[in-house]
Amino acid sequence: MIAVLGLVVGVVVGLLVRPEVPAVVEPYLPIAVVAALDAVFGGLRAMLDGIFDDKVFVVSFLSNVVVAALIVFLGDKLGVGAQLSTGVVVVLGIRIFSNAAAIRRHVFRA
Amino acid sequence: MSPERTPGHHLRKELPAEVPAPASGDRRSAGERESAEKRTAPGNGAQQREGRSRTVPGPAGEAGQTPEPGPAGQGSPEDGPAQRPQTDGGDEPGAAVTGRQRLVKSLWPPRVSRAQLIVAVLLCGLGFGLAIQVASTSDNSALRGARQEDLVRILDELGDRTQRLQDEKQSLDDQRTELENSSDQAEEARRQTAEKERQLGILAGTVxxxxxxxxxxxxxxxxxxxxxxxxxxxxxxxxxxxxxxxxxxxxxxxxxxxxxxxxxxxxxxxxxxxxxxxxxxxxxxxxxxxxxxxxxxxxxxxxxxxxxxxxxxxxxxxxxxxxxxxxxxxxxxxxx
CATH class of the missing domain: 3.30.70.1880 (Protein of unknown function DUF881)
Structure with missing residues (x-):
């Protein structure tokens, strides 16, 4: 519940404050958000499985974000930023889908 | 998802859809164990479950955490039997109820635990980033998401368009100047003609x-x-x-x-x-x-x-x- 409240608070603050995204961070923010979403879905699934561990969640969350941003950064440096970020989004999307399927199985038994 | 798993569950995480049997079996066994614990000894079972969900044993010993499982444990045995007939068909009660029950329990009543707080902070960051990104993307979506080469192309097109419009403006300005001059000239010619008419009229005696x-x-x-x-x-x-x-x-x-x-x-x-x-x-x-x-x-x-x-x-x-x-x-x- 606290976690959901945290999410809501974050969204509201982000919408209200509307900060200027620094130009350096700008290309990595969407990928980082997707990676974090992946981590959150994984965490939700783990919680439904009864094996949720906050430490693992924190580490996976942060490492997901960092690695995703790093991949995009590397891709930009190599000149394949667009393709690589597409690839990252695809992979993360697949993972989110499989996690969502597991969650669905838990919640709806189907 | 892999980091969230404990090493014992690596089979399930690799093939989540293909091998549900061991997963469900594992889950069911865990759930049955839990429900059994709950039914027999509510407070103790909740504490155990709380301890198990937290693989780090440190927080369990903290003073702020120990009172928490008490009310949660009190709530859970009442919820558990009440929900089971509604939510489940009855053939596999333990597995189904466990997943949903965990979800419901984690949502209500709200518990302040270290895990919840940490997850809340991370999710707060996620929501923040999400909101920023959505807001900045919806600002001017045409340019915001464009790559560098697209931007260069758009800039080129804009430059060309500007050039064309400048040329058009130039030609229209010329045309306008020409028209103004010619109308001035026509006005001047009319004026001179009228003047001449007056002069000639004096000579001809008509005025x-x-x-x-x-x-x-x-x-x-x-x-x-x-x-x-x-x-x-x-x-x-x-x-x-x-x-x-x-x-x-x-x-x-x-x-x-x-x-x-x-x-x-x-x-x-x-x-x-x-x-x-x-x-x-x-x-x-x-x-x-x-x-x-x-x-x-x-x-x-x-x-x-x-x-x-x-x-x-x-x-x-x-x-x-x-x-x-x-x-x-x-x-x-x-x-x-």
Missing amino acids: AAQGPGITLTVDDTKGTVEADMLLDTIQELRAAGAEAIQVNDVRIVVNSYVTDLDHGGISVDGRKIGKPYRFKVIGKPEDLEPALNIPGGVVQTLEKEQATVAVERAKTVVVDALRPAKRPDYAQSSSR
């Missing part, structure tokens, strides 16, 4: 004129003044620079003629003029008066014929006798 000049009065009491004398007078005045001449009420123009009438009297342009003959002349008075008064000139000739002649300078002489404009039958203007 009235006023200006400095003289008035010449010839009183022919004896009836000795003849047409040629008046013609000489007119010629003399013209030679002295008279610009508009009027005798009594007849305007003298370029083709005026003076004739003697059979039974006395003089007609100008076919109109009889009565005595005395009054000349109204516009011109430079300093030129006109001496021209008439020169020895052997008009005045002397007339006085020799017993006529009285009076010449007066005037600041303003009004020549208002008019002559209708005559439209030529054959001759046409050759200009244009």
